[in-house]
Amino acid sequence: MLDLLDAELLGIITLTLRMTLMSTTISAILGIPLGLWLDRADFTGKRLVVAINRTLMASPPVVVGLVVYLMLMRNGPFGFMGLLFTFEAMVLAQVLLITPIICGIVYTASARNSERIHLFAQTMGANRWQTKILLIRELSNELYFAIVTGFGRAMSEVGAIMIVGGNIRHHTRTMTTSISLLRNRGEIDQAIFLGILLMLIAFAVQLLISLIRRKERRTDENF
Amino acid sequence: MKISKLKKTLGAFSLEIEHLSLTPGKIYGIIGPNGSGKTTLMKLMAGLLPPDSGSIDWPGLTPRDITMVFKKPYLIHDTVLRNLTYPLTLRGLPPDPATVDHYLTLADLQKYRNAYAPGLSSGEQQKLSLIRAMIFSPKLTFIDETFSNLDMESAARFERLILDRQQKDPATYVICAHQLSHIHRLCDEVLFLSNGRIEAQGTTEDILLHPEHPLLQQYLQFVQMQ
Amino acid sequence: MKRNTFALFAVLALALMLLLSGCGGQPAATPTPAPPTPAPVETPAPDPTPEPAPQTGMITLATTTSTEDSGLLDFILPDFTAQTGWDIRVISVGTGAALQLGRDGEADVLLVHARTEEDRFVAEGYAERRHDVMYNDFVIVGPSDGPIAHNLDIEEAFAAILEQNLPFVSRGDNSGTHIRELQIWEHLGLTPEDNTRYIEVGQGMGATLGMTVELDAFTLSDRATWLAYPNVGNLIIVSEGSPLLLNPYGVMVVATTEHPIGAQAFIDWITSPSTQALIAEFGVEQFGQPLFFPEA
Numbered sequence: 001m002l003d004l005l006d007a008e009l010l011g012i013i014t015l016t017l018r019m020t021l022m023s024t025t026i027s028a029i030l031g032i033p034l035g036l037w038l039d040r041a042d043f044t045g046k047r048l049v050v051a052i053n054r055t056l057m058a059s060p061p062v063v064v065g066l067v068v069y070l071m072l073m074r075n076g077p078f079g080f081m082g083l084l085f086t087f088e089a090m091v092l093a094q095v096l097l098i099t100p101i102i103c104g105i106v107y108t109a110s111a112r113n114s115e116r117i118h119l120f121a122q123t124m125g126a127n128r129w130q131t132k133i134l135l136i137r138e139l140s141n142e143l144y145f146a147i148v149t150g151f152g153r154a155m156s157e158v159g160a161i162m163i164v165g166g167n168i169r170h171h172t173r174t175m176t177t178s179i180s181l182l183r184n185r186g187e188i189d190q191a192i193f194l195g196i197l198l199m200l201i202a203f204a205v206q207l208l209i210s211l212i213r214r215k216e217r218r219t220d221e222n223f
Numbered sequence: 224m225k226i227s228k229l230k231k232t233l234g235a236f237s238l239e240i241e242h243l244s245l246t247p248g249k250i251y252g253i254i255g256p257n258g259s260g261k262t263t264l265m266k267l268m269a270g271l272l273p274p275d276s277g278s279i280d281w282p283g284l285t286p287r288d289i290t291m292v293f294k295k296p297y298l299i300h301d302t303v304l305r306n307l308t309y310p311l312t313l314r315g316l317p318p319d320p321a322t323v324d325h326y327l328t329l330a331d332l333q334k335y336r337n338a339y340a341p342g343l344s345s346g347e348q349q350k351l352s353l354i355r356a357m358i359f360s361p362k363l364t365f366i367d368e369t370f371s372n373l374d375m376e377s378a379a380r381f382e383r384l385i386l387d388r389q390q391k392d393p394a395t396y397v398i399c400a401h402q403l404s405h406i407h408r409l410c411d412e413v414l415f416l417s418n419g420r421i422e423a424q425g426t427t428e429d430i431l432l433h434p435e436h437p438l439l440q441q442y443l444q445f446v447q448m449q
Numbered sequence: 450m451k452r453n454t455f456a457l458f459a460v461l462a463l464a465l466m467l468l469l470s471g472c473g474g475q476p477a478a479t480p481t482p483a484p485p486t487p488a489p490v491e492t493p494a495p496d497p498t499p500e501p502a503p504q505t506g507m508i509t510l511a512t513t514t515s516t517e518d519s520g521l522l523d524f525i526l527p528d529f530t531a532q533t534g535w536d537i538r539v540i541s542v543g544t545g546a547a548l549q550l551g552r553d554g555e556a557d558v559l560l561v562h563a564r565t566e567e568d569r570f571v572a573e574g575y576a577e578r579r580h581d582v583m584y585n586d587f588v589i590v591g592p593s594d595g596p597i598a599h600n601l602d603i604e605e606a607f608a609a610i611l612e613q614n615l616p617f618v619s620r621g622d623n624s625g626t627h628i629r630e631l632q633i634w635e636h637l638g639l640t641p642e643d644n645t646r647y648i649e650v651g652q653g654m655g656a657t658l659g660m661t662v663e664l665d666a667f668t669l670s671d672r673a674t675w676l677a678y679p680n681v682g683n684l685i686i687v688s689e690g691s692p693l694l695l696n697p698y699g700v701m702v703v704a705t706t707e708h709p710i711g712a713q714a715f716i717d718w719i720t721s722p723s724t725q726a727l728i729a730e731f732g733v734e735q736f737g738q739p740l741f742f743p744e745a
Binding site for chain 3: 084180
C-alpha cells in the first residue's frame, strides 16, 4: 500500500492542490463580485438570472466536462488553443463548475443583509467605496463559507476533470482521478488509502484557514 | 427645510404629505399609532427611501450631515469601540480619547469597550447606536423609537445630553416615540400622523395639552390610559 | 489542542473506514425475488440445455469494457435470459477490476481477456477452471497522415513509435488491453517510458480512443471497440495481424458464487453452438465483419 507514497503521489497531491487553489481563486474573484452585483442590480429578467444561477449551482460535473471538451476539442471553437488534456482545461472546467456556487451563496447572503448594511452605511455618511468595503467586511463570514464550499467542491470533483484533463499520468492525474483509476484497476486498498489521504488534506486545509481567521479576529480585538 | 407634495406607496399603505417645513435647530416629535407611517416618513426625510413623487429639500445639508438611529440598530461585526468611532473613521477623523470615554461612560459601556458589539443586550445595542450617531455631531438626526426602549435613567441622561447640546450648538432632531413624556420634555414642535397623513401639527404644548383634532384626542387618551 | 486535533483525525479516519467497510460488506448478490419465468419467446430452443432450470434468479457478470462498449452483450444476453430464465446484470470494468470483483465475491461469472491473469486466478483457487469463449484481435491505430501510416509489422510499428518519439496513449488501467500492451513492449525488449510522449490515461477503451483522436496519437485497441467507435476522425489501423495481437476471451465461474446453478448455466449457454453462432453473427451486418470469433 505504501508504495504509492512516492514522488508520483507527491506530484499528484501537488497538482491537486495547485488546481484546486487556482480554480477556487479565479472562481472567487469572479463569483463574489457577481453575487454582490446580482443582489444590488435591478433589471428585468433578474429572477430568471437567479433561477439559472441556482440551476448551475447543481450542474453535473460530467456535463460541464463534456461542454468544455466540446469547446476545446480540435474541431471545436477553441481547438486552436490546444488546451484539451491540460492543467488549464481542468481549471477552466472547475471554474465553470464553482463560480455559480460561490456566486449563488454570496447572492443569498447579500440579499439577506445588504439592505440593512447599505441603509446603515448611509446613516453613517459612508461614500460608495466605504459602503462596499463595509459590505464585504460585514459579509466576510458568508464569503468565507462560499469560498470554502467552492474549494471543497473543486477538491472532490472528478467527473469534469476526468473528461477534460484525461487523467494523464504525471500530467493531469489528480487525487480523485487516481482514486477512480485505482477502482477501475481493482486496487481498492490503494483507492481507500488515497481517499483517506484526500480527506485528511482537505481537513488540514480547513484547519489552516480557520487558524488564520482566528488570528485575524484576535488582532481585531487588540485595538 | 421643506417638503412638498410628497407621496410614497408601500403595498397597501400610502403616505401623502402636502406640505411640511422644519426650522433648523429645533427638536421635532412625531407621534401616531402603529402603522401611521412614522418610520416611513423619517426614512423619506433622511433620504433613505426614494419618494414616488414630490420633493424634499434640505438647503445646505449633504448626506453626511444627516443620520438616523433605527428601532433595530445595526452594529458592525466588531468591537464596541470600533462601532462608536466608525463614523469618525469614515471621515478620516482621529477619535479624541476624552470624547470617546465621555460617550462610553454616558452609555454605561465603558467596561465593554473591547467587547464584540453584536453580542450586547438589545438595550446596550440601542445606547451604542445613539452615541455612535451623536459622536460626529450631525446637523440633522432622526431617532426612531430608541428612547422608548431604554431604562428611565439612561433615557433621562440622553435627554439631558441632547438638551445641553442644543444650548451650545443647536442641531435639528426628529424623534418619534410612543412615550409622550420623552416628547414632552424634548420637543419644540410635534406632528401627529395618522394613516399616512399629518393630521395635526403645532407646538408641543398645543398638541399634547390642548389637542383639537378628534383623532389626536382619541390617540392621546389611549396612550395615557396605558 | 494537539490532542484534540489528533482525536479528530482519528475519528475522521475511523468514520471513513466504517463507511467504506459498510459498503463493501454487503452481500454480493442481494437475494432478488425470482423474476417471472419469461413467456416462451420466438426462439424454439433446440439447444443442449433443454431441461428447465430448477431455480432462477439473478447472476452478476463482471466483464471487460470491450464486450459492453462494442454492443456484444446487448446483442446476445437477451437470449440467455430467454433460454435459461436467469436474469443477469453486467458490471463492465477493466479486466483487473473484473478479476478483483471475482476475488471479492461480488460477481458470479467473469468474462475477461488477459490469459496470464486468468490462469493465475484459477491457480489461486478463485475459479475451478477457465473456458475458451471467443477471440478477436488487437490493432494499432494512428493518424492516417502520420509517419507510419501504412500497415507495419507490430515490431516495426512499436519500434518506430519509440524511436521517433511519436505520441502514444496507453490505457494504463490494468485492463486486458493494457496488460497486453505492456507484454508487447516487454516482448520486444522496449521501454515505453523512454518515449516522452507516451502517456497513461487510466480510462476505458472508448475514452482512450477519443483522447487518441484528439491528440493525433497512436494506441492499442481491441478490434471490436475500434470498429464500434463512432468518431475515429483521422485514425486508421497502422498494424494488425500479428500473433502477438491475438485477444482470447475466457469465461470462469467464481468459486464462491451463491448461484452455482445460474453461473454454470451461463457457461453452458455461452459455449453452446447456438450462442457461438450468435457471437459470430454479431457485427457482420453493421461493420461488414464479425467483431468476435467463436472459440469454444
